[in-house]
Amino acid sequence: MSEFELDARIARDSDLVTALDLCQLRIQNDSRWPWLVMVPQRSGLTEIFDLSPAEQALLSVEVNRVAAALKTVTGATKINVGALGNIVRQLHVHVIARFEGDPNWPGPIWGFGQSVTYEEQQKQDFLNKLVEALS
Amino acid sequence: MSEFELDARIARDSDLVTALDLCQLRIQNDSRWPWLVMVPQRSGLTEIFDLSPAEQALLSVEVNRVAAALKTVTGATKINVGALGNIVRQLHVHVIARFEGDPNWPGPIWGFGQSVTYEEQQKQDFLNKLVEALS
Numbered sequence: 040m041s042e043f044e045l046d047a048r049i050a051r052d053s054d055l056v057t058a059l060d061l062c063q064l065r066i067q068n069d070s071r072w073p074w075l076v077m078v079p080q081r082s083g084l085t086e087i088f089d090l091s092p093a094e095q096a097l098l099s100v101e102v103n104r105v106a107a108a109l110k111t112v113t114g115a116t117k118i119n120v121g122a123l124g125n126i127v128r129q130l131h132v133h134v135i136a137r138f139e140g141d142p143n144w145p146g147p148i149w150g151f152g153q154s155v156t157y158e159e160q161q162k163q164d165f166l167n168k169l170v171e172a173l174s
Numbered sequence: 175m176s177e178f179e180l181d182a183r184i185a186r187d188s189d190l191v192t193a194l195d196l197c198q199l200r201i202q203n204d205s206r207w208p209w210l211v212m213v214p215q216r217s218g219l220t221e222i223f224d225l226s227p228a229e230q231a232l233l234s235v236e237v238n239r240v241a242a243a244l245k246t247v248t249g250a251t252k253i254n255v256g257a258l259g260n261i262v263r264q265l266h267v268h269v270i271a272r273f274e275g276d277p278n279w280p281g282p283i284w285g286f287g288q289s290v291t292y293e294e295q296q297k298q299d300f301l302n303k304l305v306e307a308l309s
Contacts, residue, residue, distance in 0.1 A: 087237075087238050088238045088239075088241055088245075095235075095238050096235075098234075099231060100231075102222075103223045104223075106221065106222065106223055107223040116260075117220070117221075117258070117260050119256070119257070119260070120256065120257045120258075121255065122255045122256070123254045123255075123256070123282060124252050125251075125254070125272055125279065126280050128252075145260035146260075146284065146285040147258060147282045147284045147285060150280075150281040150282060
């Protein structure tokens with residue numbers, strides 16, 4: 040297996056929060072909605088079923104754990120989970136906290152409008168709570 | 175646990191293909207893209223992490239198996255998998271075959287335009303291949 044290398048667009052649009060056993064947990068630089076991106080640290084994969092069965096199971100555990108923590112921390116109306124990859128082919132899973140009345144509620148967030156940069160303190164406060172909920 | 179009852183909107187917009195161990199596998203009545211909907215046969219749940227850990231694992235196995243079969247049958251450019259539920263709250267997972275140049279490529283399919291009814295033979299041919307790939 041060749042060494043894992045993060046897609047350049049994912050690297051540009053998100054920051055590393057922490058590395059889990061399988062996935063990099065990253066936060067998208069878009070304050071319109073709490074938006075996490077999980078990237079299995081495996082090279083050359085585009086579909087979830089490209090992972091080994093054991094890694095598919097681990098991905099499920101990690102995504103669901105992060106989704107539950109995100110719900111706890113944000114009190115979101117609904118958590119949205121999606122693996123699309125139509126633009127960025129490196130396998131990645133989005134986990135987003137959605138609220139009634141958010142900028143594209145109840146539509147999907149992908150491809151909608153322009154991202155809005157976080158204030159650094161706002162992002163740090165959110166991530167501190169998230170990491171605590173995950174620990 | 176109360177008896178499973180399918181959400182009325184899901185029942186209206188999709189047809190049952192087969193019942194797996196956990197999920198109803200359904201086909202959305204929209205010929206613009208091969209679009210499957212998987213509904214865990216459990217009542218009162220809205221988030222994947224509302225399932226028991228064993229059922230979360232089973233959901234992952236079933237969704238990934240269906241996604242791989244859908245890729246095989248359609249030769250799709252990319253499989254999109256998503257659990258949104260902003261409109262229909264009953265827990266369900268979308269599995270969609272996407273192609274470069276399809277009506278909203280590379281954007282998401284949710285909330286886009288109007289559905290286009292299948293010709294019955296076209297739908298049946300697709301489902302025959304899908305069920306064979308799953309068996």
